[in-house]
Amino acid sequence: MQKDILFSKRVLDGIQGGLPIAIGYIPIAIAFGFLAKSAGMPVLVTIALSVFVFAGASQFIAVSMAALGSSWGSIVLLVFMLNLRHLLMSMHIASRFVDHRRWIRALVAFGVTDETYAMLMMRSRDLSPPMVLSLQFTAYISWVAGTWVGYTLGDALPERLQSGLGIALYAMFIALLVPSIRGKRSALMVSLLAMLSNTLFSRWIPSGLAIILTAVLIPLLMTWLLPSEMTTSRENDQVENLEIDQP
Amino acid sequence: MNKLNGFLKECGGGWCRMKMATWELVWMVAGMALVTYVPRLIPFLLTKHVPLQPKVQQFLTYLPYAILGALIFPGILSSTGRLSSALAGMITAFVLAYLRVHLVLTVTFAVLIATVWP
Numbered sequence: 001m002q003k004d005i006l007f008s009k010r011v012l013d014g015i016q017g018g019l020p021i022a023i024g025y026i027p028i029a030i031a032f033g034f035l036a037k038s039a040g041m042p043v044l045v046t047i048a049l050s051v052f053v054f055a056g057a058s059q060f061i062a063v064s065m066a067a068l069g070s071s072w073g074s075i076v077l078l079v080f081m082l083n084l085r086h087l088l089m090s091m092h093i094a095s096r097f098v099d100h101r102r103w104i105r106a107l108v109a110f111g112v113t114d115e116t117y118a119m120l121m122m123r124s125r126d127l128s129p130p131m132v133l134s135l136q137f138t139a140y141i142s143w144v145a146g147t148w149v150g151y152t153l154g155d156a157l158p159e160r161l162q163s164g165l166g167i168a169l170y171a172m173f174i175a176l177l178v179p180s181i182r183g184k185r186s187a188l189m190v191s192l193l194a195m196l197s198n199t200l201f202s203r204w205i206p207s208g209l210a211i212i213l214t215a216v217l218i219p220l221l222m223t224w225l226l227p228s229e230m231t232t233s234r235e236n237d238q239v240e241n242l243e244i245d246q247p
Numbered sequence: 248m249n250k251l252n253g254f255l256k257e258c259g260g261g262w263c264r265m266k267m268a269t270w271e272l273v274w275m276v277a278g279m280a281l282v283t284y285v286p287r288l289i290p291f292l293l294t295k296h297v298p299l300q301p302k303v304q305q306f307l308t309y310l311p312y313a314i315l316g317a318l319i320f321p322g323i324l325s326s327t328g329r330l331s332s333a334l335a336g337m338i339t340a341f342v343l344a345y346l347r348v349h350l351v352l353t354v355t356f357a358v359l360i361a362t363v364w365p
Contacts, residue, residue, distance in 0.1 A: 072272070163332075
């Protein structure tokens with residue numbers, strides 16, 4: 001009986017934590033679903049992206065790149081680099097996750113996103129399976145449902161709003177980037193350099209390749225120039241600074 | 248500016264419709280799912296902490312900033328079809344993000360501004 005109470009308590013805690021994320025995901029998921037449809041992406045592929053990838057920024061990028069004629073290979077490569085940061089977030093969560101069952105850990109791993117990571121890191125107690133999975137699932141459901149809504153009902157939106165939604169992705173990037181740069185001059189430099197170089201590269205090579213090239217070259221350059229500016233230690237790694245400001 | 252290849256028909260100034268074949272889309276989704284999930288999974292499989300080489304760690308530290316920067320520019324300029332509204336939305340997003348406004352509100356307002364801006 002005690003165990004059941006504890007279980008429900010944890011699930012509730014998880015759902016509570018997942019709700020703000022779920023609410024936040026709705027407009028972005030709707031924007032994604034709608035934009036995917038505008039680009040000519042089939043409905044199953046669009047939903048599949050949200051179901052199997054569950055990574056907002058990279059889903060948007062995939063659609064943009066596909067619409068501009070990038071090959072699926074370069075899209076996958078860019079998505080890989082873009083989502084690599086989740087490796088570090090996962091490391092952080094895993095270090096605090098209490099359960100050792102393989103299949104549970106495999107499930108939890110799937111739900112690692114910027115937002116779920118940020119929310120989980122704010123939990124002061126140990127991360128238990130019921131809490132973590134409930135939190136992630138709440139966010140996940142909202143993401144998939146929002147995608148579907150955006151795809152099927154997006155046309156009903158006024159035309160101006162449809163084009164306004166085009167900026168949603170970039171606003172999300174900006175909202176992720178700016179807080180994480182605060183007070184870190186080297187990070188600011190990296191971002192500015194990347195913006196510059198990407199703009200330059202894009203004039204001669206397809207934008208997908210330009211982004212990949214920039215993403216590889218600029219950090220390499222900075223690592224070479226400023227080897228000890230920013231260090232990554234377990235407690236102090238940069239992913240903490242990729243947290244979104246949560247209420 | 249747009250590269251023509253087997254998949255692209257001529258694009259106007261605005262949104263293009265993709266012409267990837269279904270099989271390519273399937274590979275894309277499968278590939279994306281794999282490369283997204285595996286990095287998330289690896290730390291949960293490792294039972295002891297495997298330290299990364301410092302140079303590699305350094306690179307990974309800088310990577311997100313470079314990627315986000317590259318993703319934002321110059322793509323944002325053509326995101327709404329009207330440069331002026333894209334600029335307005337962009338400035339809005341930067342200002343709100345700088346003011347530590349919540350992500351959802353930042354995105355919402357940026358979209359709104361981009362919508363109503365002439």
